[in-house]
Amino acid sequence: MSVFLTTSGQIIAPIVVLIGIGAILHRAFRLDMNTLSKLILYFFVPAIAFVKIYEAKLSFALLLQVIGFLLLQFVLLLILTEGISRLFRFSKGFSASFSNSVVLTNNGNIGIPVNDLAFRHDPLAMSIQIVVVVFEILVTFTFGLLKASAATKGLLGSIRHFFRLPVLYAIILGLLCNLLQLSVPDFLWVPAKQAANGMLAIALVSIGAQIASVALKKNTWLVVASSFLRLIVSPIVAYGVITLLGLDGITAQALFIASAIPTSRNSAALALEYNNEPEFAAQAVLVSTLLSTITLTLCISLAGSLFP
Template sequence: MSSYLSILTQVIFPIILLIGVGVILHRRFQLDMNTLSKLIMYFFLPAMTFIAIYEASISLSLLKEVVIFLLLQLAVLHFLGKAVSKLLGLGEKSAASFNNSIILSNNGNIGIPVNDLAFRHDPLAMSVQMVVVLFEVVLAFTYGLFNASTASIGLKTSLITFVKLPIVYALVSGMLLHMFQVPLPSFVLIPLHTVANSMLAVALVSIGAQVARLGISRYSRMVLSSSLLRLVAAPLCAYVLLRLLNMNGVIAQALLICSALPTSRNSAALALEYGNEPEFAAQAVLASTLLSSLTLTFVIDLSTRLF
């Protein structure tokens, strides 16, 4: 019970509170969603991506083992999402947003504190978590970006748009500076940290503003399907893959928990930027976050029993 309450009070409730602030602000002031989208995509996300990769501390052997699992999981969820999209009869834009809501999970601001609570500051478990976080960052702005932009503006235009995005250069420069261990002066790192740390609040407020624009009943079938796939089907698939790969112990436990996290706010940011059912994407983030308060503790407990 104490673990359950800790996850609720320290992880889920603060997120819901910030989304609620976004709902209130939008209803009071009618926030400009286009401006919010541009701030997130061109300012906050590049800074967060750069800091996450530049300051990562991960061993090569752990990186290889975890990435193999994550790539297999991506393939399974991709085909699962495509199949369910067809069953639901979704159009191209709706399917793109639906698939991103299944594949992109919130392993950053939810996954890290959940890992810390579940494994009581275990460095191996946190190393696994950071590999997943980095993978999610890359995934969001490769697979997720192309998925969102291709449905909206076509493959050729999306490729041109992709190379113009600052997040691409933040990703590459972060990796290069990390690989060659290039130190950055404090007058560069301090503002980068300030912007990166603000990303969560701005993103969640923007999700709240999106939710405030439209009632959930219009997307209830899509939202429910997305949440079930993200919170139930994904960890089931992860369990099968972990068994097939013969992974056990803390690494397997951490990966199973990572697979059960709710939809990433980045899926909503991408949907908003490219006009792929942004209201659904925001509602998918909110619904899966709320429902994860019921499912996460169960998966955490199950991970210790299974592995």
């Protein structure tokens, strides 16, 4: 019970509060959603991508293990969501948002504090979590962006659009600075760090604003299905992949917990940017975040006993 209360009170509750503030602000002032989307995609996301990649400190062996797990889990979840989309004949736009709501996770803003709490500041566990965050950033703004934009721009148009986004160059710059151990001047590092720290608030407020403008009952069963896949099926898939790869200890525990993190707020931002069922995407983020107060607690409890 104490773990449940701590996780809910210290991690999930503040996130829900920010979403609620966004909803209240939008009701009161009718926020410009297009401006919010541009601000997130072209400023805050490149900042957090650069900062997280630059700060990552990992051994090569650990990197290979974690990336192997993440790639295999990603492929299995993608096959599952694509199969469901074909079975129910979703439109291209809805298929893009549905897949992104399952395969893209909020392992930065939620996963990092969850990891810190569950493993009590263990440096190995946090190093694993940083790899997960970097992988999520790369997947979000390669696969996730191409999937979202292809529904409206077509594949060639979405590829051209991708190469115009600053996040790509932020990732490359972060990797180069990290690998070459280059020092970033304070006049650049301080604003980048401040922008990265502000990502959580602006992203969740924008999600709240999206939610305030739609009826929560729309596409209810699909929102529930998305949350079920993200919060229940994903950890089950993760358990199978961890067993297959022979991972154990803290590595296995950290990856298992990371697999249960709720839907990424970036999936909602991409849906809004490309008008791919933004109401569904916003609801998927909200519902999965709320339900994760229960499922995350269960996964944290199970991790130690499953992977001693």
